Amino acid sequence: MGKKVLLDYGSGGKASQRLISELFLKYLGNERLNRLDDAAFLTNLDGPLAMSTDSYTVDPLFFPGGNIGSLAVHGTVNDVAMLGARPMFLSCAFIIEEGLEMEVLEEIVASMGEAAKKSGVEIVTGDTKVVPKGAVDKIFINTTGIGQIVANPAPSGHRAKPGDVIIVSGSMGDHGLAILSHRQGIAFDSNVESDSAPLNHLVLKLVQEIPDIHVLRDPTRGGLATTLNEIAQQSQVECLIFEDKIPIREEVKGGCSFLGLDPLYLANEGKLICILPENQAEKALEIMRSDPLAQECAIIGQVSDERPGKVVLETGLGGHRLLDMLEGEQLPRIC
Amino acid sequence: MNLHDGLKDPKLCRNVLRQIEAEVDEQFRFMEVCGTHTVAIFQSGLRSILPDKIIHLSGPGCPVCVTHEREVAAYLELAEKEDAIIATFGDLMRVPGPDKKNLKDAQAEGARIKVVYSAFDALKVAMENPQDKVVFLGIGFETTAPTIAATLKVAKEQGINNFYVLSFHKLVPPALKALVQDKEIKVEGFLLPGHVSTIIGLEPYKFLAQEYNIPAVISGFEPLDILQAILMMLRQKNNHEAKVTNNYKRAVADIGNPKARQVMDEVFEVVDTFWRGIGVIPQSGLGLNRDYERFDALKAFNLTLPDVAPIAGCRCGDVLKGKVRPDECPLFKKACSPASPVGPCMVSTEGSCAAYFKYMVE
Numbered sequence: 001m002g003k004k005v006l007l008d009y010g011s012g013g014k015a016s017q018r019l020i021s022e023l024f025l026k027y028l029g030n031e032r033l034n035r036l037d038d039a040a041f042l043t044n045l046d047g048p049l050a051m052s053t054d055s056y057t058v059d060p061l062f063f064p065g066g067n068i069g070s071l072a073v074h075g076t077v078n079d080v081a082m083l084g085a086r087p088m089f090l091s092c093a094f095i096i097e098e099g100l101e102m103e104v105l106e107e108i109v110a111s112m113g114e115a116a117k118k119s120g121v122e123i124v125t126g127d128t129k130v131v132p133k134g135a136v137d138k139i140f141i142n143t144t145g146i147g148q149i150v151a152n153p154a155p156s157g158h159r160a161k162p163g164d165v166i167i168v169s170g171s172m173g174d175h176g177l178a179i180l181s182h183r184q185g186i187a188f189d190s191n192v193e194s195d196s197a198p199l200n201h202l203v204l205k206l207v208q209e210i211p212d213i214h215v216l217r218d219p220t221r222g223g224l225a226t227t228l229n230e231i232a233q234q235s236q237v238e239c240l241i242f243e244d245k246i247p248i249r250e251e252v253k254g255g256c257s258f259l260g261l262d263p264l265y266l267a268n269e270g271k272l273i274c275i276l277p278e279n280q281a282e283k284a285l286e287i288m289r290s291d292p293l294a295q296e297c298a299i300i301g302q303v304s305d306e307r308p309g310k311v312v313l314e315t316g317l318g319g320h321r322l323l324d325m326l327e328g329e330q331l332p333r334i335c
Numbered sequence: 336m337n338l339h340d341g342l343k344d345p346k347l348c349r350n351v352l353r354q355i356e357a358e359v360d361e362q363f364r365f366m367e368v369c370g371t372h373t374v375a376i377f378q379s380g381l382r383s384i385l386p387d388k389i390i391h392l393s394g395p396g397c398p399v400c401v402t403h404e405r406e407v408a409a410y411l412e413l414a415e416k417e418d419a420i421i422a423t424f425g426d427l428m429r430v431p432g433p434d435k436k437n438l439k440d441a442q443a444e445g446a447r448i449k450v451v452y453s454a455f456d457a458l459k460v461a462m463e464n465p466q467d468k469v470v471f472l473g474i475g476f477e478t479t480a481p482t483i484a485a486t487l488k489v490a491k492e493q494g495i496n497n498f499y500v501l502s503f504h505k506l507v508p509p510a511l512k513a514l515v516q517d518k519e520i521k522v523e524g525f526l527l528p529g530h531v532s533t534i535i536g537l538e539p540y541k542f543l544a545q546e547y548n549i550p551a552v553i554s555g556f557e558p559l560d561i562l563q564a565i566l567m568m569l570r571q572k573n574n575h576e577a578k579v580t581n582n583y584k585r586a587v588a589d590i591g592n593p594k595a596r597q598v599m600d601e602v603f604e605v606v607d608t609f610w611r612g613i614g615v616i617p618q619s620g621l622g623l624n625r626d627y628e629r630f631d632a633l634k635a636f637n638l639t640l641p642d643v644a645p646i647a648g649c650r651c652g653d654v655l656k657g658k659v660r661p662d663e664c665p666l667f668k669k670a671c672s673p674a675s676p677v678g679p680c681m682v683s684t685e686g687s688c689a690a691y692f693k694y695m696v697e
Binding site: 259260307310312313314315316317318319320321322324327328 | 343345348349377378379380381382383384429439452558673674684692693694695696697
């Protein structure tokens with residue numbers, strides 16, 4: 001039987017130190033983290049800055065296209081980037097259930113190291129807690145990111161303006177369906193992989209070449225529909241989107257139909273929404289198409305002042321319906 | 336292009352729509368009897384492009400919506416039993432009981448509830464938890480009843496003695512009969528449910544045309560399916576004729592699925608049952624028969640179906656019967672919203688009040 005995480009590892013004593021040096025520093029180590037001071041000493045940060053934090057709990061921990069570790073890095077890197085920022089430093093805190101296999105923890109930490117390297121960020125400080133069996137579900141990870149804002153002015157959900165166009169960088173719903181189809185108890189198999197990826201390099205190119213980007217958001221939990229509703233409310237505009245322009249993989253459509261879910265509400269972890277003046281749209285698409293993460297980018301809609309705060313979907317038939325926020329989570333239906 | 340893309344094709348759909356526009360003379364009131372149709376009609380935007388003279392009503396086709404207040408009270412009572420694990424489809428989690436409490440609240444208070452995708456998943460929960468009693472909430476129509484019956488057969492064969500079903504299944508044709516016998520309801524055509532029909536076929540609906548002179552079409556769920564069905568009903572009305580037609584032959588055989596009906600017959604017996612907003616409809620439900628009595632959660636847990644006072648102001652019953660539109664209910668968008676649903680038509684993803692709330696562009 002493989003080694004398991006014991007309560008001792010969170011004690012702050014020698015066992016904790018062993019875990020830090022033999023596991024965390026092995027995969028995440030860098031000059032700042034290796035100092036092991038109480039706080040990270042940060043340099044090269046000239047304001048204005050963007051900061052974001054998120055906690056990651058996901059079932060299953062490993063899914064096609066990633067795991068909770070890479071997700072915890074990509075998710076926060078992307079959140080920081082969406083302010084038109086260059087993410088630089090991350091903190092990470094683990095809450096681990098006693099009994100988790102060390103192998104599992106190692107694989108998670110290793111993929112966090114890889115994800116950080118790929119994103120070009122350093123994990124500079126962290127924390128580990130081990131809690132008794134049953135107190136958490138296997139492992140929870142919190143990451144906080146800090147980055148330097150490059151865009152001036154910074155994109156924001158408050159800045160969508162009538163006449164703007166709405167672009168997505170690729171297909172919607174892949175992450176959500178990949179997770180659901182591999183969740184225990186759901187007898188459903190699909191080939192869809194999570195799109196979990198760092199978007200900061202793409203964002204940097206976009207904001208450096210197009211200073212007039214009004215909104216950048218990554219449509220994570222709640223999916224495209226929820227994020228657009230947030231933007232519509234923050235900016236008090238209508239977002240009109242065209243159903244047949246929204247890129248959705250056939251496998252995702254099929255899986256959603258089987259499970260009774262709507263792909264527009266499923267989470268994405270490697271896609272962004274970009275809202276900007278129409279005369280800048282082609283340039284944005286060109287930049288996206290030159291990036292491997294945004295090959296399927298598309299203009300999916302436009303901003304107007306008709307119904308402030310609402311998202312309206314024009315269907316393939318030319319009919320219109322609201323695309324409202326979900327009330328709670330999507331649940332499997334009866335028939 | 337696959338078949339389904341073709342059935343969504345805007346060009347084809349617009350063709351049929353133009354024919355409908357050309358042939359609709361006076362008002363035509365049609366009702367769909369399936370929650371999935373309700374959602375499909377709204378999601379595809381059909382409702383916003385059909386001519387004003389085509390009046391669309393949503394009938395009692397959402398299994399959650401027709402689950403009677405008494406039945407909701409019974410399963411919430413079950414949730415309080417310490418030795419029970421409830422296994423349910425997700426739709427039921429938010430349906431408020433008599434004191435506004437729902438299964439989500441019960442779960443937060445400690446009730447053990449598992450959301451499952453099938454009755455077999457529920458049986459698996461029972462096999463994994465032999466020390467507990469696992470109860471599957473058997474809600475739904477002829478579509479779901481056969482798989483639940485098949486699950487019970489497996490449970491019986493394998494001698495699993497900690498698995499139960501609370502059977503509140505309902506049958507569609509008796510409800511249609513109750514609707515057409517109500518003089519206040521003026522439905523001129525029925526869009527018949529695709530999923531239910533895969534099991535029961537054409538025969539059980541024939542009374543609609545033969546006895547009540549109402550055209551009815553079994554339809555699929557794609558926009559072209561629905562538009563064609565509306566056109567077929569409209570033409571019959573204009574020609575003063577009535578037929579029951581199967582326009583969903585790619586999924587529904589005229590004779591339905593005899594094997595599925597056989598397994599239902601082996602496990603269930605037809606009983607009188609309560610429908611929300613309609614009341615008792617004779618011979619419209621499925622209870623467990625004598626051979627499967629020991630799986631009956633009502634008996635195993637001594638559950639009663641308590642009298643529950645109707646919710647003041649809630650017109651879900653009239654909505655289900657097509658007597659009022661959801662936005663004609665005094666509670667709509669005021670006391671009743673998806674965030675705080677008063678009645679089941681607002682709770683269910685397939686409920687017509689929720690569809691109006693979620694999809695209607697004002």
